[in-house]
Amino acid sequence: MSFRRFAPVAVLVLTVTATGVLLASGPEDPERRGVAPRTVNPTWRTECGACHVAYPPALLPARSWEKLMSGLADHFGEDASLDAATAREIAAYLVRESGDRGAGRAGRKAARAVAPGETPLRITGTRWFRHEHDEIAPGVWRRAAIGSAANCGACHEGAAEGDFSERRVAVPREDRTAAHAAGSQ
Amino acid sequence: MRRVLAVLLCAAAPAALAGAPADLLRDYEAQARRGDPGFAGASPARGAELYRRSGIASAGPEAGCASCHSPDPRWPGRHGRTGKPIAPLAPAANPERLADPAQAEKWFRRNCRDVLARECTAQEKADFVRFLIEAK
Numbered sequence: 001m002s003f004r005r006f007a008p009v010a011v012l013v014l015t016v017t018a019t020g021v022l023l024a025s026g027p028e029d030p031e032r033r034g035v036a037p038r039t040v041n042p043t044w045r046t047e048c049g050a051c052h053v054a055y056p057p058a059l060l061p062a063r064s065w066e067k068l069m070s071g072l073a074d075h076f077g078e079d080a081s082l083d084a085a086t087a088r089e090i091a092a093y094l095v096r097e098s099g100d101r102g103a104g105r106a107g108r109k110a111a112r113a114v115a116p117g118e119t120p121l122r123i124t125g126t127r128w129f130r131h132e133h134d135e136i137a138p139g140v141w142r143r144a145a146i147g148s149a150a151n152c153g154a155c156h157e158g159a160a161e162g163d164f165s166e167r168r169v170a171v172p173r174e175d176r177t178a179a180h181a182a183g184s185q
Numbered sequence: 186m187r188r189v190l191a192v193l194l195c196a197a198a199p200a201a202l203a204g205a206p207a208d209l210l211r212d213y214e215a216q217a218r219r220g221d222p223g224f225a226g227a228s229p230a231r232g233a234e235l236y237r238r239s240g241i242a243s244a245g246p247e248a249g250c251a252s253c254h255s256p257d258p259r260w261p262g263r264h265g266r267t268g269k270p271i272a273p274l275a276p277a278a279n280p281e282r283l284a285d286p287a288q289a290e291k292w293f294r295r296n297c298r299d300v301l302a303r304e305c306t307a308q309e310k311a312d313f314v315r316f317l318i319e320a321k
Contacts, residue, residue, distance in 0.1 A: 052267035078266075079295040151268040 035059060035106045036162035037097040044090045047082060053152050053159040057097035058107025059123045061114055065094035068121050076121075124149040136171070145172035206276045206283035210314045216307035224308060232316025235309055238300075249300055250313075258320045275320040283314060 035056040048054045057065065069091040073081045082090070096102050099111025113128035120126050133149075140146065146154040153159040157168045210227060217224045236258065239249045253271060255262040259278040262271040273279045283289055293313075297305035305313070 051264050052269050079298045081295060082291075145268075147268045148266060154268060 035164055041093040044093050057094045058099045058103035059110045061100045061111045062095045062098040063119050067119050206318050209283050213307050213311035217311050227311035227315035229316040229319045232312035258317055275317050277321045
Protein backbone atom coordinates (compact mmCIF):
# COMPACT_ATOMS: atom_id res chain seq x y z
CA MET A 1 0.00 0.00 0.00
CA SER A 2 1.45 3.39 -1.02
CA PHE A 3 1.66 6.40 1.26
CA ARG A 4 -0.62 8.28 -1.11
CA ARG A 5 -3.52 6.01 -0.51
CA PHE A 6 -2.86 6.04 3.20
CA ALA A 7 -2.52 9.81 3.70
CA PRO A 8 -6.23 10.77 3.77
CA VAL A 9 -6.85 8.16 6.47
CA ALA A 10 -4.01 9.59 8.56
CA VAL A 11 -5.40 13.11 8.18
CA LEU A 12 -8.84 11.92 9.21
CA VAL A 13 -7.50 10.14 12.30
CA LEU A 14 -5.51 13.23 13.29
CA THR A 15 -8.53 15.52 12.83
CA VAL A 16 -10.80 13.32 14.90
CA THR A 17 -8.24 13.13 17.70
CA ALA A 18 -7.61 16.88 17.69
CA THR A 19 -11.37 17.63 17.79
CA GLY A 20 -11.76 15.24 20.71
CA VAL A 21 -9.02 17.00 22.67
CA LEU A 22 -10.54 20.43 21.94
CA LEU A 23 -14.03 19.36 22.99
CA ALA A 24 -12.78 17.84 26.22
CA SER A 25 -11.41 21.20 27.36
CA GLY A 26 -14.25 23.26 25.87
CA PRO A 27 -17.22 25.03 27.42
CA GLU A 28 -18.98 21.77 28.27
CA ASP A 29 -16.49 21.09 31.07
CA PRO A 30 -18.99 21.08 33.95
CA GLU A 31 -16.54 21.22 36.83
CA ARG A 32 -14.93 24.46 35.67
CA ARG A 33 -17.95 26.58 34.91
CA GLY A 34 -19.04 27.23 38.53
CA VAL A 35 -22.77 27.98 38.73
CA ALA A 36 -23.03 29.39 35.18
CA PRO A 37 -25.46 27.54 32.86
CA ARG A 38 -24.16 25.37 29.97
CA THR A 39 -26.14 27.38 27.46
CA VAL A 40 -27.63 30.87 27.57
CA ASN A 41 -31.19 31.31 26.31
CA PRO A 42 -31.40 34.95 25.14
CA THR A 43 -35.13 35.21 25.97
CA TRP A 44 -34.42 34.12 29.53
CA ARG A 45 -31.47 36.49 29.82
CA THR A 46 -33.56 39.49 28.65
CA GLU A 47 -36.88 38.75 30.37
CA CYS A 48 -35.56 37.42 33.67
CA GLY A 49 -32.74 39.95 33.74
CA ALA A 50 -34.94 43.07 33.42
CA CYS A 51 -35.65 43.74 37.11
CA HIS A 52 -32.65 41.94 38.64
CA VAL A 53 -29.74 39.87 37.33
CA ALA A 54 -30.88 36.69 35.61
CA TYR A 55 -30.31 34.31 38.53
CA PRO A 56 -28.35 31.14 37.67
CA PRO A 57 -30.84 28.31 36.97
CA ALA A 58 -28.47 25.90 38.75
CA LEU A 59 -29.23 27.46 42.13
CA LEU A 60 -32.75 26.03 42.46
CA PRO A 61 -34.18 22.58 41.70
CA ALA A 62 -36.45 22.05 38.67
CA ARG A 63 -39.63 21.92 40.80
CA SER A 64 -38.86 25.41 42.18
CA TRP A 65 -38.58 26.89 38.69
CA GLU A 66 -41.83 25.20 37.62
CA LYS A 67 -43.66 26.69 40.61
CA LEU A 68 -42.10 30.14 40.14
CA MET A 69 -42.97 30.20 36.42
CA SER A 70 -46.62 29.35 37.12
CA GLY A 71 -47.08 32.41 39.35
CA LEU A 72 -45.49 35.29 37.45
CA ALA A 73 -48.51 37.60 37.79
CA ASP A 74 -47.70 37.83 41.51
CA HIS A 75 -43.94 37.46 41.57
CA PHE A 76 -42.69 38.42 45.04
CA GLY A 77 -45.41 41.10 45.08
CA GLU A 78 -44.69 42.33 41.55
CA ASP A 79 -46.29 41.66 38.19
CA ALA A 80 -43.76 39.84 36.00
CA SER A 81 -46.35 38.24 33.69
CA LEU A 82 -45.36 37.03 30.22
CA ASP A 83 -47.28 35.75 27.22
CA ALA A 84 -47.82 31.98 27.37
CA ALA A 85 -45.35 31.03 24.61
CA THR A 86 -42.48 33.04 26.14
CA ALA A 87 -43.23 31.67 29.61
CA ARG A 88 -43.16 28.08 28.23
CA GLU A 89 -39.82 28.64 26.49
CA ILE A 90 -38.23 30.08 29.63
CA ALA A 91 -39.68 27.40 31.93
CA ALA A 92 -38.27 24.64 29.71
CA TYR A 93 -34.87 26.30 29.71
CA LEU A 94 -34.80 26.78 33.50
CA VAL A 95 -35.75 23.14 34.10
CA ARG A 96 -33.09 21.94 31.66
CA GLU A 97 -30.37 23.96 33.44
CA SER A 98 -31.74 23.52 36.99
CA GLY A 99 -29.65 22.34 39.92
CA ASP A 100 -30.96 18.78 39.81
CA ARG A 101 -30.94 18.38 36.00
CA GLY A 102 -28.36 20.38 34.07
CA ALA A 103 -25.94 21.72 36.63
CA GLY A 104 -22.27 21.06 37.17
CA ARG A 105 -20.84 20.22 40.56
CA ALA A 106 -21.50 23.65 42.14
CA GLY A 107 -25.17 23.61 41.13
CA ARG A 108 -25.67 20.00 42.19
CA LYS A 109 -24.37 20.98 45.61
CA ALA A 110 -26.93 23.81 45.81
CA ALA A 111 -29.77 21.51 44.73
CA ARG A 112 -28.75 18.75 47.16
CA ALA A 113 -28.96 21.23 50.05
CA VAL A 114 -32.72 21.58 49.43
CA ALA A 115 -34.77 19.00 51.36
CA PRO A 116 -36.86 16.71 49.11
CA GLY A 117 -40.17 18.01 50.49
CA GLU A 118 -39.29 21.66 49.98
CA THR A 119 -39.91 23.86 46.94
CA PRO A 120 -38.17 27.14 47.76
CA LEU A 121 -38.80 30.14 45.48
CA ARG A 122 -35.91 32.15 46.85
CA ILE A 123 -32.25 31.29 46.28
CA THR A 124 -31.40 33.62 49.16
CA GLY A 125 -33.59 31.60 51.52
CA THR A 126 -31.83 28.27 50.90
CA ARG A 127 -29.46 26.58 53.31
CA TRP A 128 -26.87 26.52 50.52
CA PHE A 129 -27.01 30.32 50.14
CA ARG A 130 -26.68 30.94 53.88
CA HIS A 131 -23.73 28.58 54.01
CA GLU A 132 -21.87 30.21 51.08
CA HIS A 133 -22.46 33.64 52.66
CA ASP A 134 -21.94 32.84 56.34
CA GLU A 135 -19.00 35.26 56.57
CA ILE A 136 -21.27 38.23 55.88
CA ALA A 137 -22.65 39.98 58.99
CA PRO A 138 -26.46 40.47 58.98
CA GLY A 139 -26.21 44.31 58.89
CA VAL A 140 -24.14 44.21 55.69
CA TRP A 141 -27.13 43.07 53.59
CA ARG A 142 -28.97 46.27 54.51
CA ARG A 143 -26.25 48.68 53.33
CA ALA A 144 -27.65 51.24 50.89
CA ALA A 145 -25.52 49.99 47.99
CA ILE A 146 -26.82 46.44 48.52
CA GLY A 147 -30.39 46.76 49.84
CA SER A 148 -31.27 43.10 49.45
CA ALA A 149 -29.42 39.77 49.43
CA ALA A 150 -31.12 39.19 46.06
CA ASN A 151 -29.06 42.07 44.62
CA CYS A 152 -26.23 39.67 43.72
CA GLY A 153 -24.63 42.22 41.41
CA ALA A 154 -23.84 44.59 44.30
CA CYS A 155 -21.04 42.22 45.42
CA HIS A 156 -20.52 39.88 42.45
CA GLU A 157 -19.19 42.02 39.59
CA GLY A 158 -19.78 39.27 37.03
CA ALA A 159 -23.30 38.34 38.20
CA ALA A 160 -24.99 39.50 34.98
CA GLU A 161 -22.79 37.06 32.99
CA GLY A 162 -23.25 34.25 35.52
CA ASP A 163 -19.73 34.61 36.97
CA PHE A 164 -19.87 34.28 40.76
CA SER A 165 -16.26 33.21 41.24
CA GLU A 166 -14.36 34.34 44.35
CA ARG A 167 -11.97 36.41 42.22
CA ARG A 168 -14.76 38.78 41.34
CA VAL A 169 -16.37 39.45 44.73
CA ALA A 170 -16.21 42.92 46.32
CA VAL A 171 -18.61 43.79 49.15
CA PRO A 172 -19.48 47.55 48.98
CA ARG A 173 -18.46 49.59 52.02
CA GLU A 174 -20.93 51.43 54.21
CA ASP A 175 -21.45 54.86 52.64
CA ARG A 176 -22.54 58.14 54.22
CA THR A 177 -26.09 58.02 52.93
CA ALA A 178 -26.54 54.55 54.41
CA ALA A 179 -25.13 55.63 57.79
CA HIS A 180 -27.40 58.65 57.74
CA ALA A 181 -30.49 56.62 56.85
CA ALA A 182 -29.72 54.11 59.61
CA GLY A 183 -29.21 56.94 62.13
CA SER A 184 -32.50 58.62 61.34
CA GLN A 185 -34.62 55.51 61.84
CA MET B 186 -12.89 28.16 22.34
CA ARG B 187 -15.02 29.41 25.19
CA ARG B 188 -14.61 32.97 23.97
CA VAL B 189 -15.64 32.04 20.45
CA LEU B 190 -18.79 30.40 21.80
CA ALA B 191 -19.63 33.47 23.90
CA VAL B 192 -19.28 35.69 20.83
CA LEU B 193 -21.55 33.38 18.82
CA LEU B 194 -24.17 33.41 21.60
CA CYS B 195 -24.13 37.21 21.75
CA ALA B 196 -24.55 37.45 17.99
CA ALA B 197 -27.58 35.17 18.22
CA ALA B 198 -29.48 37.58 20.52
CA PRO B 199 -32.58 38.74 18.66
CA ALA B 200 -32.45 42.25 17.21
CA ALA B 201 -35.30 44.43 18.46
CA LEU B 202 -38.00 45.19 15.93
CA ALA B 203 -37.35 48.82 15.18
CA GLY B 204 -40.25 51.28 15.11
CA ALA B 205 -40.74 54.91 15.93
CA PRO B 206 -42.12 56.31 19.22
CA ALA B 207 -44.45 58.47 17.10
CA ASP B 208 -46.07 55.31 15.68
CA LEU B 209 -46.74 54.03 19.18
CA LEU B 210 -48.30 57.38 20.12
CA ARG B 211 -50.54 57.27 17.03
CA ASP B 212 -51.68 53.72 17.93
CA TYR B 213 -52.59 54.64 21.51
CA GLU B 214 -54.36 57.82 20.36
CA ALA B 215 -56.41 55.82 17.85
CA GLN B 216 -57.36 53.33 20.59
CA ALA B 217 -58.30 56.15 22.97
CA ARG B 218 -60.48 57.77 20.29
CA ARG B 219 -62.30 54.47 19.69
CA GLY B 220 -63.17 54.34 23.41
CA ASP B 221 -64.07 58.04 23.62
CA PRO B 222 -64.96 59.86 20.38
CA GLY B 223 -64.48 63.20 22.19
CA PHE B 224 -60.80 62.42 22.96
CA ALA B 225 -58.90 65.56 21.94
CA GLY B 226 -55.40 64.06 21.67
CA ALA B 227 -52.67 63.05 24.11
CA SER B 228 -51.70 65.54 26.81
CA PRO B 229 -48.08 65.63 27.96
CA ALA B 230 -49.22 67.47 31.13
CA ARG B 231 -51.50 64.55 32.09
CA GLY B 232 -48.64 62.17 31.25
CA ALA B 233 -46.34 64.09 33.58
CA GLU B 234 -48.98 63.94 36.30
CA LEU B 235 -49.17 60.14 35.97
CA TYR B 236 -45.38 59.91 36.00
CA ARG B 237 -45.18 61.77 39.32
CA ARG B 238 -48.29 60.34 40.98
CA SER B 239 -47.76 58.10 44.02
CA GLY B 240 -49.13 54.64 43.74
CA ILE B 241 -51.45 52.62 45.91
CA ALA B 242 -50.55 49.03 45.21
CA SER B 243 -47.95 46.32 45.65
CA ALA B 244 -44.94 48.49 44.86
CA GLY B 245 -45.69 50.31 48.15
CA PRO B 246 -47.85 53.31 49.04
CA GLU B 247 -45.12 55.78 48.10
CA ALA B 248 -44.12 54.08 44.89
CA GLY B 249 -45.00 55.71 41.61
CA CYS B 250 -43.51 55.48 38.13
CA ALA B 251 -40.83 57.97 39.26
CA SER B 252 -39.62 55.83 42.15
CA CYS B 253 -38.10 53.27 39.75
CA HIS B 254 -37.66 55.55 36.73
CA SER B 255 -36.12 58.53 38.66
CA PRO B 256 -37.69 62.00 39.04
CA ASP B 257 -36.83 62.87 35.41
CA PRO B 258 -37.47 60.41 32.54
CA ARG B 259 -34.21 61.51 30.88
CA TRP B 260 -32.25 60.16 33.83
CA PRO B 261 -31.38 56.56 34.61
CA GLY B 262 -33.45 54.96 37.36
CA ARG B 263 -33.07 52.12 39.80
CA HIS B 264 -35.46 49.33 40.74
CA GLY B 265 -36.40 50.19 44.33
CA ARG B 266 -36.36 46.63 45.67
CA THR B 267 -33.69 44.83 43.70
CA GLY B 268 -31.29 47.79 43.21
CA LYS B 269 -30.89 47.05 39.50
CA PRO B 270 -30.14 50.15 37.36
CA ILE B 271 -32.80 51.00 34.75
CA ALA B 272 -31.90 52.90 31.57
CA PRO B 273 -33.77 56.21 30.98
CA LEU B 274 -37.37 56.01 29.65
CA ALA B 275 -37.25 59.08 27.40
CA PRO B 276 -36.33 58.19 23.78
CA ALA B 277 -34.19 61.37 23.63
CA ALA B 278 -31.90 59.81 26.26
CA ASN B 279 -32.33 56.17 25.23
CA PRO B 280 -33.11 55.47 21.55
CA GLU B 281 -34.25 51.91 22.33
CA ARG B 282 -37.35 53.17 24.16
CA LEU B 283 -40.88 53.03 22.73
CA ALA B 284 -39.53 51.33 19.61
CA ASP B 285 -41.22 47.96 20.16
CA PRO B 286 -45.00 48.07 20.78
CA ALA B 287 -45.08 44.60 22.39
CA GLN B 288 -42.34 45.62 24.80
CA ALA B 289 -44.13 48.86 25.72
CA GLU B 290 -47.46 47.03 26.20
CA LYS B 291 -45.86 44.44 28.46
CA TRP B 292 -44.35 47.06 30.77
CA PHE B 293 -47.48 49.25 30.85
CA ARG B 294 -49.47 46.17 31.85
CA ARG B 295 -47.06 45.16 34.63
CA ASN B 296 -46.14 48.56 35.99
CA CYS B 297 -49.65 50.03 35.94
CA ARG B 298 -50.95 46.99 37.82
CA ASP B 299 -48.17 47.34 40.39
CA VAL B 300 -48.58 51.06 40.92
CA LEU B 301 -52.30 51.67 40.31
CA ALA B 302 -53.66 48.16 40.97
CA ARG B 303 -55.27 48.23 37.50
CA GLU B 304 -54.21 48.44 33.88
CA CYS B 305 -53.69 51.88 32.35
CA THR B 306 -56.27 53.09 29.84
CA ALA B 307 -55.34 53.81 26.22
CA GLN B 308 -55.65 57.51 27.01
CA GLU B 309 -53.22 57.27 29.93
CA LYS B 310 -50.74 55.36 27.75
CA ALA B 311 -51.04 57.97 24.97
CA ASP B 312 -50.48 60.79 27.51
CA PHE B 313 -47.50 59.01 29.06
CA VAL B 314 -45.87 58.26 25.69
CA ARG B 315 -46.33 61.87 24.54
CA PHE B 316 -44.79 63.10 27.82
CA LEU B 317 -41.78 60.80 27.26
CA ILE B 318 -41.36 61.84 23.61
CA GLU B 319 -41.40 65.52 24.60
CA ALA B 320 -38.86 65.10 27.42
CA LYS B 321 -35.80 66.49 25.61
